Amino acid sequence: MTSRFQFRALPVFCAVTAVALAVKVGNVVISVSDLAVSEAVAATPEAPPRMRPPPPPPVDTDTLEALAKRRAELDKRAEEIREREIVLEATEKRVDEKIARLREIERSIESANKQRDAEEEARIKSLVKIYEAMKPKEAARVFEQLEMPVLLTVLEGMKELKSAPILAAMEPGKVKAVTVALAARGERKQEHAAAAR
Numbered sequence: 001m002t003s004r005f006q007f008r009a010l011p012v013f014c015a016v017t018a019v020a021l022a023v024k025v026g027n028v029v030i031s032v033s034d035l036a037v038s039e040a041v042a043a044t045p046e047a048p049p050r051m052r053p054p055p056p057p058p059v060d061t062d063t064l065e066a067l068a069k070r071r072a073e074l075d076k077r078a079e080e081i082r083e084r085e086i087v088l089e090a091t092e093k094r095v096d097e098k099i100a101r102l103r104e105i106e107r108s109i110e111s112a113n114k115q116r117d118a119e120e121e122a123r124i125k126s127l128v129k130i131y132e133a134m135k136p137k138e139a140a141r142v143f144e145q146l147e148m149p150v151l152l153t154v155l156e157g158m159k160e161l162k163s164a165p166i167l168a169a170m171e172p173g174k175v176k177a178v179t180v181a182l183a184a185r186g187e188r189k190q191e192h193a194a195a196a197r
Contacts, residue, residue, distance in 0.1 A: 128157040131166070140169035152181055 131139045131154060143151055143166060155163050155178065167175050 124153055124157050127154050132158055132162040136165035137169045139166040144170055144174050148177070148181055151178060152185060155182065156185075 131142070134142075143154075146154070155167075158166075167178065170178075
């Protein structure tokens with residue numbers, strides 16, 4: 001029974017050994033072929049011919065000269081544009097400086113006008129006080145000698161209770177002229193106020 005078992009186990013053992021040997025030999029062959037392929041790829045630095053880009057078409061000298069000329073023209077135009085930009089920036093800077101100076105002058109003129117108007121108003125108030133303090137007949141004699149713009153300005157600054165006796169003491173022709181002028185001045189002020197709205 002044991003000889004029979006040995007007889008049958010021997011072919012199975014041989015078969016298993018043969019298969020294991022074939023697998024090992026196959027692995028060795030695969031690793032050798034992989035090594036050979038990797039060495040071949042490493043040895044050729046260039047890409048395979050079908051992956052290499054096609055060479056550029058030949059360019060004639062006329063085309064090269066035309067391209068070089070066009071490049072020079074573009075460079076020259078770019079330089080001109082840069083120069084114009086520099087000039088424009090300098091001009092804008094000068095204009096900004098002049099605008100700033102003009103605004104400063106405008107502010108100083110406005111300040112001077114305000115100061116002059118304030119001084120003028122103070123003088124008129126002083127005159128109004130003087131004429132309001134005078135007797136009506138004395139003030140009427142002076143008013144008859146004053147020029148119309150000055151007379152109107154003083155009368156507008158006076159209280160009605162003070163100006164009425166003075167006007168009553170003046171000659172009627174002068175009073176009429178003053179009344180017409182005061183009415184016209186009032187209308188102009190109303191028109192200016194309406195236009196300002």
